[in-house]
Amino acid sequence: MKAMQLGAPKTALKLVDLPTPRPGRGQLLIKVRACGVCRTDLHVVDGELAQGKLPIVPGHEIVGVVVEKGDGVERFATGERVGVPWLGSTCGTCVYCTGGRENLCDAARFTGYHLDGGYAEYTVADQRYCFAIPKEYDDAGAAPLLCAGLIGYRSLDMAGNAKRLGIYGFGAAAHIVAQVARHQGRRIFAFTKPGDASGQAFARELGAEWAGASTARPPEELDAAIIFAPVGALVPSALRATAKGGTVVCAGIHMSDIPAFAYEILWGERVVRSVANLTRRDGEAFLALAPRVPVKTSVEVLKLGEANEALARLREGRVTGAAVLVP
DSSP states (O other), rough: EEEBBBSSSTSSEEEEOOOOOOOOOEEEEEEEEEEEEEEEHHHEEEESOOOOOSBBOOOOOOOEEEEETTTTOOSOOOEEEEEEOSSSOSSSHHHHHHHGGGGGOOOOBTTTTOOOSSSSEEEEEEEOOOEOTTTTTTTTGGGGGTHHHHHHHHHHTTTTTOOOHHHHHHHHHHHHHHHHHTTTOEEEEEEEEETTTHHHHHHHHOOEEEEEEETTTSSSOOOEEEOSSOOTTTHHHHHHHEEEEEEEEOOOOOOOOOOOGGGGTTTTTOOOEOSSSHHHHHHHHHHHHGEEEEEEEEEEEEGGHHHHHHHHHHHHHHSEEEEEEEE
16 A cells, blocks of 8 residues: 655655555554645644654544455444544543543553554544444544644634633644634634735634734733644743633643743633543544534545645645545
């Protein structure tokens, strides 16, 4: 099979021929139809997440069709469309797994990081960690739901019942979570790189009542803010924009260092918290909700062999919505 493989950090992916994997017990062999390009993939390629497997086939927003089942598979039928997310496996027995917080499992394995992912014609995945894909979405349109959508949904939940919501970094996750937030009756204030007029216009199209530079103060205080951009300097900025009792949610798996800031901008029972990975419960809840909103994903489709171009465009902020690779 053809696959785009990372051999070493900070190098380009190479198009290689690999043996088509065989499904083990409890696994599905999936013919990939689409795979989203996530900022986490960029962190893996750029060596900012360095504890994974090498060489590795990246990609964890996978939509495909089951073509073969391993022994013991009961959840899905051959020919059924499934989604494969970032969370690939957990131990199932630790205090986190048994306490409903499997996303924090120390033995977790992640798709496209520890386990070969979806930048390929085929992949294998544990049936227990796969999702059925809502029929309302085509393959490319569904792919961003599997990480950008899921992390956005978990981040929104961590923001509590905030009515005035700030979103820093208006990319794949933000364009999905903004639609869910508006559906819930929240008011959206969008923050982009200074000078990013097209990003700000995109945010307004999706219901933001204000959009401006990440260095600007919004016209009124926020009840909560979600930071999707991997920029630690945005944490103090968001705290300054957030009202007393508000929450700043850091949604990325990697962020540059947070600079020192005066205690007074944290005081007033403000909270800074992170979001880590996802649970299967998050996935089931969000994929049931998305068609009801309805969430409409904005995608730019590229061929599998154009993965390096997709990553470069994401790194440079030249993607509107989400980039998706199609074999």
